[in-house]
Amino acid sequence: MEIINKYKYFYNVKKEAAFTENKCQFCGSKEDCLEGIYFNQDNIDSVCLRCFAEKKAGVDIPDYIQKRIKYDPNKKIQELKYTPPIPWVQYNDWQVCCDDYMKYIGEWEQEEFIKVSENESKNEIEFFREMLNGDTLKKVDDINVLWEDLGYDTVAYVFKCSICGKRTVVCQSY
Ligand SMILES: [Zn+2]
Numbered sequence: 001m002e003i004i005n006k007y008k009y010f011y012n013v014k015k016e017a018a019f020t021e022n023k024c025q026f027c028g029s030k031e032d033c034l035e036g037i038y039f040n041q042d043n044i045d046s047v048c049l050r051c052f053a054e055k056k057a058g059v060d061i062p063d064y065i066q067k068r069i070k071y072d073p074n075k076k077i078q079e080l081k082y083t084p085p086i087p088w089v090q091y092n093d094w095q096v097c098c099d100d101y102m103k104y105i106g107e108w109e110q111e112e113f114i115k116v117s118e119n120e121s122k123n124e125i126e127f128f129r130e131m132l133n134g135d136t137l138k139k140v141d142d143i144n145v146l147w148e149d150l151g152y153d154t155v156a157y158v159f160k161c162s163i164c165g166k167r168t169v170v171c172q173s174y
């Protein structure tokens with residue numbers, strides 16, 4: 001268990017990462033094996049969290065994600081490289097705030113947005129809109145339609161800045 005939740009950029013790997021029944025290709029273990037498909041790399045099928053922590057495999061971080069960091073990028077990029085991928089198509093689109101990668105805190109449905117917006121005395125749809133990242137927001141015609149689609153064809157991936165506490169949502173529609 002100690003290995004599971006120690007990631008700087010991923011809050012709850014056990015709950016939010018994708019695991020496979022396939023044996024770890026490095027040690028043969030069947031325990032806590034990350035699903036290789038989300039690495040988007042031909043050479044990875046299954047890697048257990050232990051081997052992953054020992055850096056037997058890492059995630060390729062594309063240039064445009066690397067360039068989001070201005071100060072001391074190498075250290076942060078290395079950290080992200082050895083963070084389990086988020087199970088989605090554009091998993092590498094890690095959000096940045098305060099010149100560091102944000103912490104991925106999980107998939108939210110309407111329920112979570114309502115709960116947190118109530119705590120902050122805000123309208124939930126307005127709250128949701130404020131959290132959307134720029135690229136997602138550009139694609140939105142009607143925020144109410146996107147809101148109603150949460151939990152159906154749209155998934156909301158939520159990130160939180162460890163420094164200032166800002167939250168950002170990336171939506172993926174299928
Ligand atoms: Zn292993």
Ligand SMILES: [Zn+2]
Pocket residue numbers: 097098161162163164165166
């Ligand atoms: Zn921040």
